[in-house]
Amino acid sequence: MPSTDTDYVLHLPDEINYECTGCGKCCGGWSVPMTQDDYERISAVNWGEYDDRYKMQDLFRDLKPYESSGTPYGYAIKEGGDGHCPFLKDNLCFIHSKHGSTFKPSICQLFPYCFNETPSGIYATVSFVSMGVVQNSGKPLTEQRDYLESKLKEFKTLFPDHHPNWSNLKLAVDKPLTWDEYLKIEEEMLSIWAERDKSLDDRFLAISDMLISKFKGASVPPPAKPGPMKALDKNLLVALYKIYFPVKKLGRGEGDFNAGRFAYQTLFEGIFPGLRLKSPTRSYSFEELAKIEFPHDKDVEDLVYRYFRSRIFAKLYFGAGFGQLSLITGFHHLLLTYVLLKENSKIVALSRGAGTVSYVDVVVAVRTLEKRLGETALGGYAAATLELLLFSPGRMRRILANT
Numbered sequence: 001m002p003s004t005d006t007d008y009v010l011h012l013p014d015e016i017n018y019e020c021t022g023c024g025k026c027c028g029g030w031s032v033p034m035t036q037d038d039y040e041r042i043s044a045v046n047w048g049e050y051d052d053r054y055k056m057q058d059l060f061r062d063l064k065p066y067e068s069s070g071t072p073y074g075y076a077i078k079e080g081g082d083g084h085c086p087f088l089k090d091n092l093c094f095i096h097s098k099h100g101s102t103f104k105p106s107i108c109q110l111f112p113y114c115f116n117e118t119p120s121g122i123y124a125t126v127s128f129v130s131m132g133v134v135q136n137s138g139k140p141l142t143e144q145r146d147y148l149e150s151k152l153k154e155f156k157t158l159f160p161d162h163h164p165n166w167s168n169l170k171l172a173v174d175k176p177l178t179w180d181e182y183l184k185i186e187e188e189m190l191s192i193w194a195e196r197d198k199s200l201d202d203r204f205l206a207i208s209d210m211l212i213s214k215f216k217g218a219s220v221p222p223p224a225k226p227g228p229m230k231a232l233d234k235n236l237l238v239a240l241y242k243i244y245f246p247v248k249k250l251g252r253g254e255g256d257f258n259a260g261r262f263a264y265q266t267l268f269e270g271i272f273p274g275l276r277l278k279s280p281t282r283s284y285s286f287e288e289l290a291k292i293e294f295p296h297d298k299d300v301e302d303l304v305y306r307y308f309r310s311r312i313f314a315k316l317y318f319g320a321g322f323g324q325l326s327l328i329t330g331f332h333h334l335l336l337t338y339v340l341l342k343e344n345s346k347i348v349a350l351s352r353g354a355g356t357v358s359y360v361d362v363v364v365a366v367r368t369l370e371k372r373l374g375e376t377a378l379g380g381y382a383a384a385t386l387e388l389l390l391f392s393p394g395r396m397r398r399i400l401a402n403t
């Protein structure tokens, strides 16, 4: 039974464990954002007095407007030349070791915990950027309630203005949904998602069918066999792939789904054959990637299962949890991120010269996707474009059948 000492209920996900494995991987691959308080506290220290390597080093930078827009951050720690935070020393945080855990940037104090406030309480989960989370290390979150309650208090202190707006909830654009109705639907979604005897593809489709039948008020007839992908299907995947698996490193607010760019791409690139997904060294056609199998072993299936279960439980895929998308569009967008996750795993395997996808390739793809989903924002036009393109269950079926 959840218990708190204030006016909120904290919900914790089943089947998700976490403890830090001390690998240091969370401290790389991004410019750590800082609030004004973080910046004043950390930049006031003469770090060069502790360690010569900080002498003459420019450690901080202002965030650009598109990076800070809609966030509590205004500054960042500059990424080191090796891609890691310069304060990571021997896999330990130098700020933490010199001044204690509460001296670190707010985001590092909270990482990997995420809290999402909703009308029925606060839903917690953990970021799959963390290797501890990926490996499901440690005790279940449900057995760490006291610690998560303390982290939530920190979160509320650090981000007092975090109150997502769930008042505009919709099943589809023209079909409003109450929060209680949503919670019942989510129960059904999670129960279908837990049907381990079905493939992951089939579970995604079964949830999509269930949502569409709620929209239509009647069960969906058995679908016709899906045909090949259309140019628009591929274009959509290419546009989303550029955002979630970019060739060059993108930061917060960079490369968001841009409706104008998408329309241009659809009109001018879509009429030419050969839409491809790019890696830093070459590009791949969908047909080429379809010949490579995505592994169905227990570890891969468990990782993908936990990842998408976590996003659904924490409501990080629709409404105020993601771009104010309607529930059906938000879920279909999640389905497409699953497709792209599979495609990226294959590209990671091919890029390292392997002919088959391993668990490690899938881990790379999951961590990249999680990081980019956290950095991506959807503006009004982009959300409207996705509402238009993603409502189609036929498109989802075609894409899943051909990737």
Ligand code: SF4
Binding pocket: 026, 027, 028, 032, 085, 086, 087, 088, 089, 092, 093, 094, 095, 096, 104, 105, 108
């Ligand atoms: S400040 Fe410390 S915890 Fe945060 S990313 Fe850098 S090394 Fe890691």
